[in-house]
Amino acid sequence: xxxxxxxxxxxxxVLAGGALLLVLGYLVAVPLVMLVISAFKxxxxxxxxxxxxxxxxxxxxxxxxxxxxxxxxxxSLGSTALALLLGILLAFLLERTDLPLRNLxxxxxxxxxxxxxxxxxxxxxxxxxxxxxxxxxxxSNWFGxxxxxxxxxxxxxxxxxxxxxxxxxxxxxxxxPVSNLATTMEEAAALSGAGPxxxxxRIILPMLLPAIASAAIYLFIVGLxxxxxxxxxxxxxxxxxxxxxxxNLAHNPPNSIPAxxxxxxxxxxxxxxxxxLGLVYHRMGRDARRFVTITGKATAPRLWDLGIWRMPVxxxxxxxxxxxxxxxxxxxIWTSLLPYQARISPALVEVMNFDNYATFMRNSRSFExxxxxxxxxxxxxxxxxxxxxxxxxxxxRTKGPWRTSIDLLAFAPMAIPGVMIGMALIFVxxxxxxxxxxxxxxxxxxxxxxxxxxxxxxxxNGVAVQVHPELEEAGRMSGAGAWRIQRRILIPLVxxxxxxxxxxxxxxxxxxxxxxxxxxxxxxxxxxTLLWGYWNTGEITIAAAIGVVLVGVLLIxxxxxxxxxxxxxTHAH
Amino acid sequence: MITMNRxxxxxxxxAALTMMATRTSYAADADMAALAAxxxxxxxxxxxxxxxxxxxDQVIAAFNAKYPDAxxxxxxxxxxNGMSGRLMQEAMANxxxxxxxxxxxxxxxxxxxxxxxxxxxxxxxxxxxxxxxEDKAVLTAVSIYCLIYNKDTTPKVPTGWDDLVDPEFKGNxxxxxxxxxxxxxxxxxxxxxxxxxxxxxxxxxxxxxxSTAPLAQSVxxxxxxxxxxxxxxxxxxxxxxxxxxxxxLDPTPISSIYSFATQRAKAPNTASLFVAxxxxxxxxxxxxxxxxxxxxxxxxxxxxxxxxxxAMTEWPIKEKASYxxxxxxxxxxxxxxxxx
Numbered sequence: 001x002x003x004x005x006x007x008x009x010x011x012x013x014v015l016a017g018g019a020l021l022l023v024l025g026y027l028v029a030v031p032l033v034m035l036v037i038s039a040f041k042x043x044x045x046x047x048x049x050x051x052x053x054x055x056x057x058x059x060x061x062x063x064x065x066x067x068x069x070x071x072x073x074x075x076s077l078g079s080t081a082l083a084l085l086l087g088i089l090l091a092f093l094l095e096r097t098d099l100p101l102r103n104l105x106x107x108x109x110x111x112x113x114x115x116x117x118x119x120x121x122x123x124x125x126x127x128x129x130x131x132x133x134x135x136x137x138x139x140s141n142w143f144g145x146x147x148x149x150x151x152x153x154x155x156x157x158x159x160x161x162x163x164x165x166x167x168x169x170x171x172x173x174x175x176x177p178v179s180n181l182a183t184t185m186e187e188a189a190a191l192s193g194a195g196p197x198x199x200x201x202r203i204i205l206p207m208l209l210p211a212i213a214s215a216a217i218y219l220f221i222v223g224l225x226x227x228x229x230x231x232x233x234x235x236x237x238x239x240x241x242x243x244x245x246x247x248n249l250a251h252n253p254p255n256s257i258p259a260x261x262x263x264x265x266x267x268x269x270x271x272x273x274x275x276x277l278g279l280v281y282h283r284m285g286r287d288a289r290r291f292v293t294i295t296g297k298a299t300a301p302r303l304w305d306l307g308i309w310r311m312p313v314x315x316x317x318x319x320x321x322x323x324x325x326x327x328x329x330x331x332x333i334w335t336s337l338l339p340y341q342a343r344i345s346p347a348l349v350e351v352m353n354f355d356n357y358a359t360f361m362r363n364s365r366s367f368e369x370x371x372x373x374x375x376x377x378x379x380x381x382x383x384x385x386x387x388x389x390x391x392x393x394x395x396x397r398t399k400g401p402w403r404t405s406i407d408l409l410a411f412a413p414m415a416i417p418g419v420m421i422g423m424a425l426i427f428v429x430x431x432x433x434x435x436x437x438x439x440x441x442x443x444x445x446x447x448x449x450x451x452x453x454x455x456x457x458x459x460x461n462g463v464a465v466q467v468h469p470e471l472e473e474a475g476r477m478s479g480a481g482a483w484r485i486q487r488r489i490l491i492p493l494v495x496x497x498x499x500x501x502x503x504x505x506x507x508x509x510x511x512x513x514x515x516x517x518x519x520x521x522x523x524x525x526x527x528x529t530l531l532w533g534y535w536n537t538g539e540i541t542i543a544a545a546i547g548v549v550l551v552g553v554l555l556i557x558x559x560x561x562x563x564x565x566x567x568x569x570t571h572a573h
Numbered sequence: 574m575i576t577m578n579r580x581x582x583x584x585x586x587x588a589a590l591t592m593m594a595t596r597t598s599y600a601a602d603a604d605m606a607a608l609a610a611x612x613x614x615x616x617x618x619x620x621x622x623x624x625x626x627x628x629x630d631q632v633i634a635a636f637n638a639k640y641p642d643a644x645x646x647x648x649x650x651x652x653x654n655g656m657s658g659r660l661m662q663e664a665m666a667n668x669x670x671x672x673x674x675x676x677x678x679x680x681x682x683x684x685x686x687x688x689x690x691x692x693x694x695x696x697x698x699x700x701x702x703x704x705x706x707e708d709k710a711v712l713t714a715v716s717i718y719c720l721i722y723n724k725d726t727t728p729k730v731p732t733g734w735d736d737l738v739d740p741e742f743k744g745n746x747x748x749x750x751x752x753x754x755x756x757x758x759x760x761x762x763x764x765x766x767x768x769x770x771x772x773x774x775x776x777x778x779x780x781x782x783x784s785t786a787p788l789a790q791s792v793x794x795x796x797x798x799x800x801x802x803x804x805x806x807x808x809x810x811x812x813x814x815x816x817x818x819x820x821x822l823d824p825t826p827i828s829s830i831y832s833f834a835t836q837r838a839k840a841p842n843t844a845s846l847f848v849a850x851x852x853x854x855x856x857x858x859x860x861x862x863x864x865x866x867x868x869x870x871x872x873x874x875x876x877x878x879x880x881x882x883x884a885m886t887e888w889p890i891k892e893k894a895s896y897x898x899x900x901x902x903x904x905x906x907x908x909x910x911x912x913x
Contacts, residue, residue, distance in 0.1 A: 047665055064908055122787070125796065132795050153780070235750055236780040240908055247783070248908075250654070252751045254901035256683040256893075257658045339813035341790035351814070363627045426659065430668035438668075439648075517651045522619075525626060533625035533649065537864075538786040538809040 013400035020394055021402055023387065024409040027450045031416055031424035035264050035271075038423075044260025046427060055261030064240070069269070072241040075158055075230065076223025082163025083219050084212070086320075087170020088178075093317060094171070095179040098303045100314065106175075107558045108321050110168045113507040114554030115328060116528060117165070117228030118535065119547040122341075123331035124161050124233070128152040132343040134331075153237040162229045164324050166222060170215050172504050173459045176497035177211035180466050183302050211462035217277045218458045221414045224270055227514075242266060260423060270415035278408050329551060335544035356545035365525050372441050373510055373527040374553070380448035381505040385498055387449070388456025392464040393486065395457075407457065414454040421447055422518030439521025447515035452505045459504075463497040464490075503561040507554050604698040605849060611842040613642035618672035618840035620647045620847065621656055628863035635859035636850055643843045645673070653677040657684055664689055664837070672838035673847050678829040681710045682893035691836045691844075698849050704870055706890045710831035713851045714866040715876060715887075717804040717827055718754040720820040721789055727798040731820050736799060738773040746779040747788050747797035752903030754801055757826035759899050761886035771903055781907065793817050804879065805865025821879065824886040830866065831890075 037046040039055050059065070093099055094106050112120070127135050130148030139145040151157060181204060189199045205212070227243040235244055246266055249259040306313055335341060337352040360366055388410070394400055395407045413421070425447055429438040437443040467490060476485065491498070516529045527550060535543040612618075622629060629647035636645065648671070650656045657680040663670035664687070676684075684690055690709040696702050704712040720731050728741045736742060748754075752771065759767040780797055782788040789807040792800045793815035804819065811817055832851050834844035850856035854873045861867030867874030869885070888896035 043661070045662060045665060125791075126794070129796055131797075231783050235783050238781060238907060245908075248750070248904065251652055251783075252904060253654055254897040254904075256654055256677075256679040256897070257661060258654050260658070340810035340815040341794045342815070343794050364630060365627050423658075423662070426662055427666065430663060430666040518655065520649055520651070522646060522648055529649075530625075532651070533627075536623075536651070536784065536786055537625060537628075538789055538806040540787065540790045 010400075013394075013398055016390075016394055016398075017400040017402045017406065020391060020406050021409070024391075024406060024453075027446070027453065028409050028412050030428055031421050031450065032412055034424040034427060035267050035416055037264075038260045039264035039268070041261060043257065044262070044264060046424075052261070055259075055265045059262050059265035064245070068240055068242050068245055071155070071239060072224055072243070074155060075162065075234075075241055076220050078155075078159035079162035079166060079223045080216060080219040082159060083166035083170045084216055086163065086167035087174050087215060088212070090167065090171040091174035091178040093313065095175050096181070096304055097306050097313075099306060099310070099317070103562050105317060105321070107555075107562055108325055109171050110503060110507065110558060111551065111554060112165060112325050112328065113168050113504070114511060114551045115332060116511045116513065116531060116547055116550065118232060118513075119332055119544060120165060120328055121161065121229060121232030122335070122540070122544075123328040124152055124157075126331050126335075126344065127327055128157065134344045137343075152233055153239075155234075155239055158229055158233045158239065161233060162223065162226065165229065166219050167324065169222075169455070169504060170219060172500045173215040173218065173455075173462065174208070174211055176459075176463050176494070176500055177208055177466060179496060180463065180493070181207060210465050213280075214458040214462040217280075218414070218455060221270070221274055221277065221454075224273060225414065242269065258423075267415060271412070274411065274415040275408065278411050329548075332544050332547050332551070335541055336548045338541050341540050356542045357549075359539075359542050360530075360545050360549070363530065365530060369525045369527045369530045370549075370553075372524060373550075376441050376444050376448065376516075376526055377506045377509040377557075379445050380452065380509040381502045383445070383449045384452045384456040384505045385502045387453060388460040388501055389464075389491075389494070389498060391453075391457045392460030393490065396461055396464040397467075397469070397490075407461070410457040411454050413450050413452075418451070418512075418514030418518070421450060422515055425515075425519060439523055441524045441526070443519050443521075444516050444524055444526065447519060448505070448509045448512065451512075451515065452508060455504060455508075456501045459497055459501050460494070463494045467493050499561055499564055503557060506557050510550055510553060605846065605853075608698060608842055608846045608849070609640045609643060612640065612840065612846045615840035615843050616644070618643075618645040618838070618843035618847065619670070620645055620673045620675070621650050621660070621671040622647050622675045623650060623652065623656065624864055625649060631863050632856075632859050636847060636856065639850070639855065640846060643846055644840070645843055645847055653680040656680060660684065660689055660835075661687065669839075670837060671835055672840045673832065673834050673844035675713060675830055675832040675851070677716075678831060678887070678890055679893055679896065681706065681829075681831040681833070682890050685709060685890070688836055691834045691838065691841065693834060693845055693848075695849070698845065700849060700852055701870060704852060704868070706831060710833040710890075711848050711852050712829050712870065713832045713848070713857065713868055714830040714860060714864065715827040715869055716830065716866055717821075717825060717876065717879060718757070718801060719804045719807070719822060719825070721792045721800045721802045721807045722818050722820065723792050723795050723798050724816040724818050726795045730818070731799055733820065733822055734770070737801060738770065738777060740777075742777065742799050744778050745798040746774075746777050747782055747791055747800040747802075748774070748779045749785050749788060749802070750781045750783050750904075750907065752900060752907065753828060754826040755903050756896050756900040757828065757887050758824070760888045760892075760896070761824045761884070764899060767899075768902075771906065775906060789817070804876075808865045821883055824884040825880060827869070827880075827885050827887045829887060829890075 034046045038044045040051050040053070041048050042050045042052050044055065090109055094102050094109065099105065115123070125133070127133050128150045130136060130151045133150065133152065136148055136150055139149060140147045152161070185203050186199055189203050194202065225243055227247050230241045230244045231247060234241060246263050249262050253259040334344065336356050337354065338348060339351055339355065342348055391406060391410045395403045425443055429435065429443055437446065480488065511528055513528050513532055516524070516526050517532060520529055527546060531543045531546040534540070534546065624632070624647070626647060626649045629649065633645055633647060637643070650659060653676045656674065656676050660670060660674065685707055692708045695705045695708070695711055700711055706712070720736065722731050737746060755767055755771045762770070782791065785803040786806040788800050788802045790810055791797055792802070793810040807817060807819055811819065832848045834841055834848060838844045851860055852868065854871050857868050857871050857874055861874050861876060867876035869877050869880050871877055
């Protein structure tokens with residue numbers, strides 16, 4: 001009898017696990033397999049005939065490889081450390097202190113994500129380039145600092161900009177776990193005489209370990225594969241990392257077709273790093289109950305009183321936002337009003353106008369692109385949220401089969417360069433007529449859902465392990481079914497995290513260029529491909545105007561997110 | 574290895590191109606009308622090209638103004654390499670693909686080795702044989718490399734190649750991460766001389782840009798005083814009043830853009846009609862208006878006027894393998910700093 005009950009309880013889990021494996025297999029395994037196959041094909045096309053090891057020999061026999069790997073590791077570790085530090089600080093300040101205007105700051109924290117990376121890099125060049133950077137010029141003019149003291153074209157400059165641009169992601173990944181921290185243990189420690197630093201070190205940080213590890217692993221892998229910042233700030237100074245090498249293989253190959261075979265071979269490095277980190281994370285997560293912080297006995301988190309630190313912290317935070325948000329967006333707006341890119345100078349105010357915006361509005365494709373962008377971002381964000389939380393609940397809160405495989409599959413897309421995801425999707429949908437998505441916005445949605453699944457599942461896992469099973473057990477004791485328990489107990493508790501993932505994916509789907517550009521067809525122009533078209537034809541100031549419009553769209557999405565999050569929090573508590 | 578004979582041959586070819594700039598090579602109207610009649614019965618043709626869609630719409634509108642019954646739409650595909658990769662993928666999958674393509678010389682040479690490009694008797698519809706590569710692809714435009722300088726910040730007005738190795742410009746030069754201009758220069762200067770020159774350029778500590786459009790804008794902003802860029806990417810800031818000047822080089826590296834119909838075209842007559850129209854003064858003017866790139870063979874284009882009387886340097890399409898080897902070598906020289 002007991003066995004029969006076990007079997008009947010296990011059947012839905014097997015079904016759910018099977019369904020997840022099927023979906024992830026379709027989304028992830030196909031490009032992954034193509035990536036591996038391409039490394040052994042003469043021209044790197046998965047379906048061509050022939051077999052070769054020449055790409056592996058060329059990639060791993062490349063004398064530049066050790067230096068490329070060293071640069072990549074330095075860049076990735078540096079930017080991860082900076083982003084994590086900023087993300088943790090932001091999460092605590094905005095979620096657990098009585099800082100004034102917290103909702104405003106929360107919105108501001110994620111707005112930099114809306115700026116397309118190429119425009120963000122342009123903004124930082126105009127701020128910190130040795131010759132024309134406004135900050136360098138001001139420091140030189142006002143304080144006599146040697147011209148060009150800060151050089152954005154350096155490894156430290158790359159780490160600084162990448163760390164800054166990843167900080168909003170780190171904050172979003174950590175905000176919900178920090179906000180969900182149970183206060184009971186903290187209070188007990190305080191009563192025992194433990195000071196704030198000791199409480200942070202001995203109680204809070206250990207409880208946050210899965211979330212911090214999730215974020216760190218995610219940020220580190222992003223640092224390994226990201227192209228925009230190394231491409232804009234490293235290439236000028238001949239500082240090359242693996243991603244810029246892959247870019248050159250894709251865009252500047254000697255034989256006039258992308259060197260897909262070598263790209264596939266080099267991706268093994270990312271896959272190995274990702275698998276190793278994924279396994280480390282899994283080992284750490286085995287004892288998930290250590291990290292439970294949301295229990296049936298929990299009360300609404302109590303905010304820390306900043307006391308006399310309130311003003312200095314507010315000023316520090318304001319300075320941070322001036323640097324990461326106000327200045328880049330101001331530069332973007334400045335550039336969007338100019339007829340051509342120029343250094344900051346009061347003399348140019350005379351030539352400012354709205355012509356770039358008018359040109360954008362006159363473009364016959366603008367309305368369609370805006371509509372497509374919003375649909376793509378909305379649908380991708382919703383799909384990623386659905387899939388990520390389904391994966392997270394299955395992996396962290398059930399004993400169902402194939403959990404490790406499901407989690408690793410959901411994490412794997414991070415190791416696949418965007419160009420390979422694009423190539424794989426082209427192949428799949430060129431040959432798979434049953435789903436006619438080639439050349440439509442839906443192929444972009446599929447690409448984004450695949451690409452952002454890793455972020456979604458890392459965020460969702462971090463939160464899902466925090467919720468004590470006793471809450472579900474209580475629901476079960478009250479006679480609620482599995483779906484009702486998820487809907488009435490778990491989902492409200494993890495709602496802030498769900499919304500955070502949603503807004504993150506929405507922002508990234510609005511600005512990401514690689515997949516839309518590669519998959520561009522007759523009916524799927526999006527804002528960012530329009531922007532790239534202007535950028536690539538020398539109309540950088542019009543591209544900046546489109547960037548400002550994108551920031552505007554995200555501003556609206558952020559307001560909706562904050563409003564929904566506030567309502568969700570109220571219901572949850 | 575580049576021989577003196579080939580250099581002579583190239584010089585002769587360059588001189589011939591310059592002379593041809595005064596001639597026209599457009600298709601005969603009667604032949605085009607016959608082609609248009611056949612095209613009218615065909616389905617919508619697809620044109621792969623890297624122009625912005627709104628710009629391509631203008632070209633197609635001009636085409637349809639002359640041939641209202643021919644149906645064509647553009648698919649904007651980023652970069653020549655991406656385009657050749659996609660064409661090969663589509664051919665392997667036997668999937669729908671382009672009817673007509675406009676792409677760079679290197680990619681065209683690569684595709685000429687496949688059965689993707691259709692053979693046409695282009696001269697029968699009035700195309701100048703000098704513009705045709707291997708009976709398949711038609712030269713419709715060129716990208717021109719030139720010096721771009723900032724009039725406000727330059728220490729002196731540049732005049733030619735030597736300025737790139739002038740100590741006065743050290744640390745104040747920008748160039749494309751792709752060493753394409755130098756690889757094309759080797760067709761005239763020879764590999765040894767060009768390699769030596771490029772080594773000296775690298776010693777000037779230039780800033781490298783991953784695209785030529787930001788390079789032109791950076792010169793406009795004063796980030797660098799001098800850039801080796803591409804003419805058409807400097808036109809937008811120049812036309813809007815940026816303080817930049819352009820200097821033609823001697824010899825001038827160019828990168829040809831070819832248009833061709835594909836073997837598997839569903840609308841082969843529309844494809845041929847469109848290619849022939851693009852190669853005509855009227856079509857070429859429409860394309861040059863949106864892209865800043867025109868044919869050097871038609872005296873009426875701004876491109877031909879800019880190049881008038883100048884020697885051009887580019888590897889012939891049959892020798893693109895030599896170009897590729899030198900191109901790779903120079904690109905490796907840029908990345909080699911990493912192993913120092």
